[in-house]
Amino acid sequence: MKTETLRYQLLQAQLQMAKRENRALVLMLSGQAASYMHPMLNTLNHWLENRRTEVHALEPSGEDAKRPALWRYWRRMPARGTTGIFVHGWYGDALFARAERRIGAGAFEDRLAMIREFEAELAAENVALVKIWLDIDRKTQGERLSAMQEDPSRAWQLDPADWQRHLQHPLIKALGKPLREITHTDWAPWHCITGDDPEDLVHQVAERLLDTARQPTVDPEAPWASCHLAPAAKDAPTVTKPDPASRSAGRLKKDDYQQRLVEQQARLSHNSREAARRGIPVVLVFEGHDAAGKGGSIHRVTTALDARHYRVHSIAAPSDEERLHPWAWRFWRRLPVDGRFAIFDRSWYGRVLVERVEGFAAPAQWRRAYGEIRHFEKRLLEHGTVLGKFFLSISKDEQLKRFEARANTPRKQYKLTEEDWRNRARWDDYEVAIDEMFEQTHRTHAPWSLISCDDKRQARLEVIERVNELLERRLDGAL
Amino acid sequence: MKTETLRYQLLQAQLQMAKRENRALVLMLSGQAASYMHPMLNTLNHWLENRRTEVHALEPSGEDAKRPALWRYWRRMPARGTTGIFVHGWYGDALFARAERRIGAGAFEDRLAMIREFEAELAAENVALVKIWLDIDRKTQGERLSAMQEDPSRAWQLDPADWQRHLQHPLIKALGKPLREITHTDWAPWHCITGDDPEDLVHQVAERLLDTARQPTVDPEAPWASCHLAPAAKDAPTVTKPDPASRSAGRLKKDDYQQRLVEQQARLSHNSREAARRGIPVVLVFEGHDAAGKGGSIHRVTTALDARHYRVHSIAAPSDEERLHPWAWRFWRRLPVDGRFAIFDRSWYGRVLVERVEGFAAPAQWRRAYGEIRHFEKRLLEHGTVLGKFFLSISKDEQLKRFEARANTPRKQYKLTEEDWRNRARWDDYEVAIDEMFEQTHRTHAPWSLISCDDKRQARLEVIERVNELLERRLDGAL
Structure with missing residues (x-):
């Protein structure tokens, strides 16, 4: 030519x-x-x-x-x-x-x-x-x-x-x-x-x-057909059949809770400083039912952290710059620098939850996302990131109680939107999507923690304890 | 409360x-x-x-x-x-x-x-x-x-x-x-x-x-009223009354041009490596009449640079993330790291040129922009940035010739848009805006170079020579 x-x-x-x-x-x-x-x-x-x-x-x-x-x-x-x-x-x-x-x-x-x-x-x-x-x-x-x-x-x-x-x-x-x-x-x-x-x-x-x-x-x-995707996990948690050995066993008294929380926070503060010193990055993912208490749990974690050491990313609709890039770009751009925490309030799992259920993503897209997510998390782990994934679940009855409580508390009303009611109407569709997500993305080094949150105090303690366990396993060289 | x-x-x-x-x-x-x-x-x-x-x-x-x-x-x-x-x-x-x-x-x-x-x-x-x-x-x-x-x-x-x-x-x-x-x-x-x-x-x-x-x-x-804005410059160039002592004196033969260009590029290559070694950042701004040859001049500069050392930023309409931030944010985010070149093909001066003439910015906004621009450039200079500002001008007749040539060359047709004709129809409004821009933003350490581009070769040489002079003044410690 x-x-x-x-x-x-x-x-x-x-x-x-x-x-x-x-x-x-x-x-x-x-x-x-x-x-x-x-x-x-x-x-x-x-x-x-x-x-x-x-x-x-x-x-x-x-x-x-x-x-x-x-x-x-x-x-x-x-x-x-x-x-x-x-x-x-x-x-x-x-x-x-x-x-x-x-x-x-x-x-x-x-x-x-x-x-x-x-x-x-x-x-x-x-x-x-x-x-x-x-x-x-x-x-x-x-x-x-x-x-x-x-x-x-x-x-x-x-x-x-x-x-x-x-x-x-x-x-x-x-x-x-x-x-x-x-x-x-x-x-x-x-x-x-x-x-x-x-x-x-x-x-x-x-x-x-x-x-x-x-x-x-x-x-x-x-x-995708050519990529060797790992088989689905066998020991993945399920929301439809909850683990009877779950830690949440009976209501926790306020005094006990306060004392144990402060102990865990002191422990987390120590662990996070050590992670910062050694340059270990930490990524925590929070997904869950509406009103399960993601915000409250995240707050109990960040309370223990130095404000210089973490960022909370709330994932909502992508910006136009994000829309012009491959799907995973919006998560890559939010990865923490070594030694810091990035906490995701909703995350890349939106693709296989809300985007799937609401039809924002085509079936081919959300099915492909399982593989994309596994690759993404593999990259994090290879780099030495401590990765914690929490799914905060509540029963359908408890959700209704909380929605009603929100509707009756002025400063909480804004948290309750039509979307919440719409999601609730699709409860069963979500259950299917959640369990398939567990099955497809529960991995030995990136396991899901399914936290039963009907008892809020118990749940918050469990989250922070698990974050500590994850960090200590890494700090002790076992992970 | x-x-x-x-x-x-x-x-x-x-x-x-x-x-x-x-x-x-x-x-x-x-x-x-x-x-x-x-x-x-x-x-x-x-x-x-x-x-x-x-x-x-x-x-x-x-x-x-x-x-x-x-x-x-x-x-x-x-x-x-x-x-x-x-x-x-x-x-x-x-x-x-x-x-x-x-x-x-x-x-x-x-x-x-x-x-x-x-x-x-x-x-x-x-x-x-x-x-x-x-x-x-x-x-x-x-x-x-x-x-x-x-x-x-x-x-x-x-x-x-x-x-x-x-x-x-x-x-x-x-x-x-x-x-x-x-x-x-x-x-x-x-x-x-x-x-x-x-x-x-x-x-x-x-x-x-x-x-x-x-x-x-x-x-x-x-x-803004409270900020001490520097008075307008006295020795600013003007497009309406061009400097008779301008360097462009007669057409340049192709062979002479080629030889001098290569000499200047070798000099620029050397200077840019030295700037990289010393961690000196360089910001070059190109504004000018449509078809004056901004792209061609930038290309003659980048030809001499290591591809690892520069980025060209073409400034067009802001993204939605940019729209949600203060006006200057879109330029701050593109500043080079020390030792690198950032070359702006159109720039923050759009505010007082196209945005002013086309009415995209309100009068209060573009008037305020003179001060914002001075502050922005002051920050660059304080940090030790080498700042070059080039306005590439052509006569109205020469522009018409080039528009017609573009219309007749298949691979150049895309460069000629309705916008170009619209801008041309507002030639006089632009002249007023350009001269006021010079008057308001020509500064001792951030001077405008008004390059007359009716002779393309002469203009390209002049740009690269001036870039070299700016760099050498800094490298020799005079700037």
Whole structure:
């Protein structure tokens, strides 16, 4: 294709995408081609609509380093209608860590498996991936680097790291093969591109980009079908048949409660300071029936924490920036920095609860969400996050009593909305959704705690005790 | 007021605010009252609608430390409809730096003057400020700290820093007086609160909060009238009477251009690496007539930069998250980390250009914007940012030629929109707005470069040369 035609069509495709806001485009550039990267980026920047394109070739910042590894890519994920160009990106992390022997062969494969899951998730959410491996042979590359070095008008384009990468050429070429094999999929295929003429290389990349931008969007089911999803849990709790061995055994007297609460809070205060000192991040999720007492339980936890150490995130309808990104983006952006608590008052589980029951999410979307949630929580755990998931349940009778009490207390009336009554009318649908959620997302290292809240005091104590147990298991090195 | 009534009314006020989304509420807690802070926050957290309230008592993160001082408050500024509680906040930075003798008396006053401007800006943008100085006498505070220390059920609430602050009690009390005097304004008054009963103190704070939440919104002009705005510049450029000494003198041949461009790019590459090494942030602003060549000029600059070192921000209509924050928030959030370039393709000057001419901003808003812009740029300069502002101008005839050329080149057609023709029809209105912008915002350390772009090559060279000059003046220590 002639350059002029190619540029025109690329722009048209980008403008179409911007108009429809139906997908984002990610161009991943990797391979053994250091000397070609700068002119390539430069030409692409020139050809593409620059108001709709961002290049990401950043080293991790301080805040990046203190979050799960994919956080820095999630925070830079292009919104639908825009294009993001990543230089090595998530592949660079695996590739250079292995090339420099910072990780072993097993860890390298683990990272590639993680990338496969990550890209499946992106593809299912309409992020179109164009992955280019620039396969330049060593001699050509070496000659080009030398020529650049000697030409005063181009020498400044070289970075000392370019020579380092050149020395690693055979290693990167060798690692590139399994890397591409493991992460080559129908929805995120690799394109191996070779040659020695920079202009021709750009042409090849631009044509792949154009092809992808013009393809219909991916069937979101396909990427998921290929992911090895863990089987459902056997020991998951159920709301329909509550565990008879539940801790809540009889009403608790106020004095006893106060004393035990203060003990637990002192213990939590100590544990949280220790977690802060060691840089351990903590994520607590609160879901539950309306009026079960999520707010009150969260308050008993935060009372014990230093105000500098936690944030409570109430999850409601997404903002328009959030709507333009893959579903999980709104949770990734709220992850705590190491050593801090993020407490979610409702969470990513909304997808398989309210969004499912109310029909805000299509069946395919909420079914896929089980896998997305497992991936997301796996990323947290791999990073060393302490993850607590609490479901606060009450009986249908108790809920009615509390709704009535709210209706009769002026400062609580605002808490009772029509939505609460509507949800209550769908009690049985919720029960099904809740139990399926437990079955699909209860995991050894991310277990659900089902807290029976008919006795509020007992429930609050149980939550804070379990948070302490989780923290101590981690602080003692058992988790 | 009885507790129950107070809580009820506070909640109602918050819910009203949330419904109307017409203002944000900021509660600033400072003073010499370390031992009261924890229970106070705790009770407020309990009383306020927690989905609409955030407490900010964070130490600066790595990313905070590498941005202008107010960045970390801007990024945490509550959206309209929500409440943010700051513990010491921007006052803490000044107060403790002075108490610990890290800054002198003059710098202390400078910071308070900065805060005054900052709060005027917030108030004018409907951020209601409630500033509480907790004035607890030393003896009461000491007794309370000792009592807490000895009570196992409360000892965990103490932080070692609480004792340190207690020792500084007389100093903080003494510094508090001028601090409050300088920053006490009609729209952001200080409330001095005293007592020894934590419950009573919370009551006093909650009543102030309630008063403010119920007040009508501030007249945005009032805060500005009090700010000492610098007089208009005398040596500002003008588009209506161009400088005859402008550098553009005759057409430039292609070969000459190419050679000089590469020289300038090599120089810029060197300068930018040096800026990265020294952690100097660079902000470049590009404004100009439609079709003057902003995109092309930016491209010639970025060609010389390492892709890891810059971001181009195209400023268009704000997102809904941006709309819920004060006007300047959308620019603060895009400031570069130290050592990096942020290049703005259109910028905060849109307020006094397109928004003024098209009537998107009310006259009071765009007039106020001159001051807001000066404050914003002052913050950048104080932090050591290299700031370049370029206005790319073309003659009306040349613009017509380019519009026609765009209409006839397929890959450029998308660049020509009805808006361009509409803007052209208002050429004279824009000329008035542009010249007033120069007059109001041309400053010794933030000068405008008016680049005549009828000759594109000459213009591109001039831009990159000026960027180099700015950088070198800074790198040589002259700026």
